[in-house]
Amino acid sequence: MKAAGRALVSAALPQDCLLCGARAGAGLLCSACAAELPRLPQMRCPVCALPTSDATVCGRCLSKPPHFDATHALFAYAFPVDRLIQVLKYRARLAVAPFFGEGLADLLPAGADRLVPLPLHPRRLKERGFNQALEIARALARHPSIDTASVEREIDTAPQASLAWDERGRNVHGAFLCRADLSGQHVVVLDDVMTTGATLDECARALKKRGAARVTNLVVARTLPA
Incomplete structure (x- = not known):
């Protein structure tokens, strides 16, 4: 059975909460743990x-100004969301992705032309066996245009996490290549975590070079200042 199929079967069966072990029914988390997920403050920069x-804009x-135009984040990057992301990426718990x-x-965003899961380099993809951004994107069933072909990680x-914040922009410079004609399009780029924004900014730069009119980041978690 393929990994995505196993994740769907697992999600449909009664199971224990991934965080505390209490019964969670068909969900990934029990109601108590779900209520503790770290939310972002309402007042935040739209970019x-x-x-x-x-x-207002910070x-x-x-x-x-970054090359992207907006960022929508679901959670703050803090416990237990950080743990959920880690078990998805490094322990292949694909049931977390949906x-x-x-x-x-x-x-x-309504009216977006295409949804681009942030690509991994082929070596990293082979090593991990899946792209977590793509697995998360598959659950966005109401968006018909998941685009895995237009942008490559060249x-x-x-790894950005191994570098100081001021080194991250240089590290990813020129990392992405876009071959598609995106003239006038609104492109949504999906990723798991946004920390400095350097990787997403570099991806947006590649998209804008090919004519994208607007680039919106859609991320699971945003790292907040200490």
Whole structure:
């Protein structure tokens, strides 16, 4: 049975909460753990999703505008969301992906032309066996255009998590290649975690070079300042 099929079967059967072990019915989490998931503050920058005092564009995005135009995030990157993302990526618990995807469906911008799961480099994809962004995107059933062909990760960069924040932009520079004509299109890029935004910014740069009129980030979790 394929991995995606196993995830669907697992999600349909009564199971224990992935976090605390209590009975969770057919869901991934029990109601108590689901209620503890870390939400983002309501007042945040519409471009990068970091907290602001009045929900206007933050000073950083005003002084150095990124190539993307908006960011929609489901959770703050904190416990237990960080643990759920880690078990998806590093322990191949693919049943976590639909849980995230169903939540992101409510944040998907209306009228977007295509949904691009942030691609992995082929070596990383072979090593992991799946792209977590694509697995999450599969749950966005109401979007008919999941695009896995237009953008490639051309450079096998060092993992961003291993680098200092000020090194991350240089690390991913030129990492993405887009061959499609995106003239006038609104492209949504889906990823699991946004930390500095450097990877998503570089992907957006490649999309804008090919004519994309608007790029929106759709992420499971946003890292907030300490």
